[in-house]
Each structure stands twice: as C-alpha cells, then as structure tokens.
Amino acid sequence: MFKYKALSFIGLTIISISCGGDKNDEKNIFSIDTSAMMQAYNPSQSVDLGIKNEKEKIIDSVIYYINDVNIGKSVKNEKINFPLENQKLGYTRIKALIYSEGKNSETETNFIIYAKDAPxxxxxxxxxxxxxxxxxxxxxxxxxxxxxxxxxxxxxxxxxxxxxxxxxxxxxxxxxxxxxxxxxxxxxxxxxxxxxxxxxxxxxxxxxxxxxxxxxxxxxxxxxxxxxxxxxxxxxxxxxxxxxxxxxxxxxxxxxxxxxxxxxxxxxxxxxxxxxxxxxxxxxxxxxxxxxxxxxxxxxxxxxxxxxxxxxxxxxxxxxxxxxxxxxxxxxxxxxxxxxxxxxxxxxxxxx
Incomplete structure (x- = not known):
C-alpha cells in the first residue's frame, strides 16, 4: 500500500502594495486578518475574510479576489464568509483591494485547498x-x-x-x-x-x-x-x-x-x-x-x-x-x- 506523507503547509504570506498617495505612508497599514485563517482547507469548508486595521483608519470598502477572480465586496471592513466548494484545488491566492480615506492599497495572503477525502x-x-x-x-x-x-x-x-x-x-x-x-x-x-x-x-x-x-x-x-x-x-x-x-x-x-x-x-x-x-x-x-x-x-x-x-x-x-x-x-x-x-x-x- 502506498502511504502519503502530508506536505509541509505553505505559510501565510502577506504582501502590501500601496496605490495612490505616498507609498511609504500607506505601506503595511493594512493586511488580511489571518488570525482565524488556516494554512490548508478542503472544498467543504469556508474562509472568513477581513482586514487587520491596526492604525484604525476609516475603511470605506474592500474588494476581495481569489486567484484574481472577484469574489465580493465588503463595506466598512465587514467580514466576508466565502465557501470554497467551487474553487480549484491547490495553491490559492487571496488579494484584497482596500479603499480608505481617499486612498487605496492592496494586500495578499495564500493557502492550499486539498481534496476532502483520502483516496x-x-x-x-x-x-x-x-x-x-x-x-x-x-x-x-x-x-x-x-x-x-x-x-x-x-x-x-x-x-x-x-x-x-x-x-x-x-x-x-x-x-x-x-x-x-x-x-x-x-x-x-x-x-x-x-x-x-x-x-x-x-x-x-x-x-x-x-x-x-x-x-x-x-x-x-x-x-x-x-x-x-x-x-x-x-x-x-x-x-x-x-x-x-x-x-x-x-x-x-x-x-x-x-x-x-x-x-x-x-x-x-x-x-x-x-x-x-x-x-x-x-x-x-x-x-x-x-x-x-x-x-x-x-x-x-x-x-x-x-x-x-x-x-x-x-x-x-x-x-x-x-x-x-x-x-x-x-x-x-x-x-x-x-x-x-x-x-x-x-x-x-x-x-x-
């Protein structure tokens, strides 16, 4: 019988990119909140998406993307619960486009989606x-x-x-x-x-x-x-x-x-x-x-x-x-x- 060893999970990577305004001022203000996020999911699960806002900026809206596909808009940083049942297996990149106080910035993270059941x-x-x-x-x-x-x-x-x-x-x-x-x-x-x-x-x-x-x-x-x-x-x-x-x-x-x-x-x-x-x-x-x-x-x-x-x-x-x-x-x-x-x-x- 073949035994499969679990892969080492990919760590959650966070990247912030400012767009508009002073890049140095905007950089790293926001990040995707990974405190409740897992490193791996399966298609029967869902992921909670929200923005960590440590400097308490006023967030007007957030648009989320999975692998560059728009999956929804959040008003005033309300959390979004997104089901993964229709997503492709494998490496999954989450991007957030944040609009705040007349400026916008991007931040990213990632996780893996595995099959639900063992073969x-x-x-x-x-x-x-x-x-x-x-x-x-x-x-x-x-x-x-x-x-x-x-x-x-x-x-x-x-x-x-x-x-x-x-x-x-x-x-x-x-x-x-x-x-x-x-x-x-x-x-x-x-x-x-x-x-x-x-x-x-x-x-x-x-x-x-x-x-x-x-x-x-x-x-x-x-x-x-x-x-x-x-x-x-x-x-x-x-x-x-x-x-x-x-x-x-x-x-x-x-x-x-x-x-x-x-x-x-x-x-x-x-x-x-x-x-x-x-x-x-x-x-x-x-x-x-x-x-x-x-x-x-x-x-x-x-x-x-x-x-x-x-x-x-x-x-x-x-x-x-x-x-x-x-x-x-x-x-x-x-x-x-x-x-x-x-x-x-x-x-x-x-x-x-």
Missing amino acids: ELLDYKIVNTFNHDGNSYTQGYEFYEGNLIEGSGQYGKSSLRKTDYKTGNVLEKIDIDKQYFGEGITVLKDKIYQLTWNENKAFVYDAKTFKLEKTIPYFRKDLVGWGLTNDGTNLYMSDGSEKIYIINPETFEMIDYINVYTNANKIDSINEMEWIDGKIWANKYEKDMIVKIDPKTGAVENIINLSELKTKVTKTLQQGEVLNGIAYNPQTKTILVTGKNWDKSFEISVEK
Whole structure:
C-alpha cells in the first residue's frame, strides 16, 4: 500500500502594495486578518475574510479576489464568509483591494485547498499476459475498433502504431520525423491526436487510414506535451506538473484546467491518461501506480499499486523504463497496462 506523507503547509504570506498617495505612508497599514485563517482547507469548508486595521483608519470598502477572480465586496471592513466548494484545488491566492480615506492599497495572503477525502486503494488481478514490443517507449495507449493504438517516444525512434494486442504484432506503423519526441495519444471521433514533448505541436491523423491530416500548435509556446485523453468532446492534456488542461480539439486552445490533489499532497508528473467511466485514470511518472481522478475537481479518488508488474517483465529494465500505458477495452471491460520498453503487457481487472 502506498502511504502519503502530508506536505509541509505553505505559510501565510502577506504582501502590501500601496496605490495612490505616498507609498511609504500607506505601506503595511493594512493586511488580511489571518488570525482565524488556516494554512490548508478542503472544498467543504469556508474562509472568513477581513482586514487587520491596526492604525484604525476609516475603511470605506474592500474588494476581495481569489486567484484574481472577484469574489465580493465588503463595506466598512465587514467580514466576508466565502465557501470554497467551487474553487480549484491547490495553491490559492487571496488579494484584497482596500479603499480608505481617499486612498487605496492592496494586500495578499495564500493557502492550499486539498481534496476532502483520502483516496481509497483499489486491488486488481491479472487476467492475461501478452507480448509487447520491448523497443516501444510507450507514451500513449488506447483501444480503437478492437485494435490497440500506441504512441511511442524518443528522438529518432518515435512512432504511431496499430497493434494486435493479443500477439503484440504491429499491424501498421508510422515513424515520426527524428526532430520530434512523440508523447501521449488519444482517439476522438475517428481522429488520432498525438502530442510531442518539446516541439509544441500535436499531430492529427485519420484513425482509419493513419493519414496525417494536420499539425496544431499548443495554446502556449512554453507548454510541453505529456499525456492525453478525451471525454468524447474535449481533450485532456498533461504537461508533467499537477495540472491537466481541458483542450478544444479543433484549435488546441485551453478551455479550463484542473489541479490534481489528494487530501494531503499534490500529485504531479501526471503522464499517460485514459478516460474510463467518467474518470481520468493516470500514470504518475516513475511511480508504479495508477491514480483515478475526478475530472471536475482534480481530486484523487483511488490509487492502484502496480509495483509487482515490473517483476513479471522478462527483459532487464533500464532507468526510465517505467510503468506507462493504460488502455481500457470496452469489449472485455478490462484494462491493458504496460511500460516504456516493456516486453509484456498485462490485462487486469480492478476491484476494491
């Protein structure tokens, strides 16, 4: 079983910025009152917001922001109780804009929002063991019309392939130009989407013919590609952090994002992903586990410890040849998992 150690909580940071009037006179007059504020919350809780006014200035009003979104106005420094149920998990910045005696100033503090409940451990059993190409650095893994679509990585070795998962035989393969490092793949509406790592591009193929139809740049130039899945309408893309971006498949513009957290930790290095029954199942890079994520909140609901699988791989695994690959088979209701350059794949069924 995996045990999660609680993170050291981020201390409450207070910053005051004066706007208008003499900055030296206004600086540090006000701060957000943290006397009753906790360092960490969960979405079932609320936070009381008020301004510490040690010099007893006359406060006309205060406008509060959470992560730069206006959440309300207080008249004459009346406290605001703000529920956190609709806020994103993770680092949360509170800013207050104070209007007082014809002048205004800003002050900030922060806290973390964790998931409300601890993740439950799921058990599994191995249903079948199959051959897998030990030279495929698996980055994306998904069933389509009974066959396995697999994206592999490494510069000069990246490819997109269709495989008979029971035999491991490659039925069709496209080699990616050596300037690209292939990453996650997913199939949406008969289109295969394949990410690249540092090249800021996604490839779109016809899923039936494997013909490359177009190349789309990411919505941000510094964004790197890791894992990819879809909910039948939109794409979900990871970048190696705790973030999962919800992406428009036509334009690759960001619609929204979630942060992946347990009740005690953030879960970063989100890698290969699969959409199963309304949830995101994801590998965490270099960890022998799968986490099941609520795509609406980012909360980790379940964890599967798959550490025994690498002991069943025949070849000697090198550094970096880690568990990576989750493909749900709708015909058998089972999950096929593998790893980077593993010579075996494992069909598993999951249970509590």
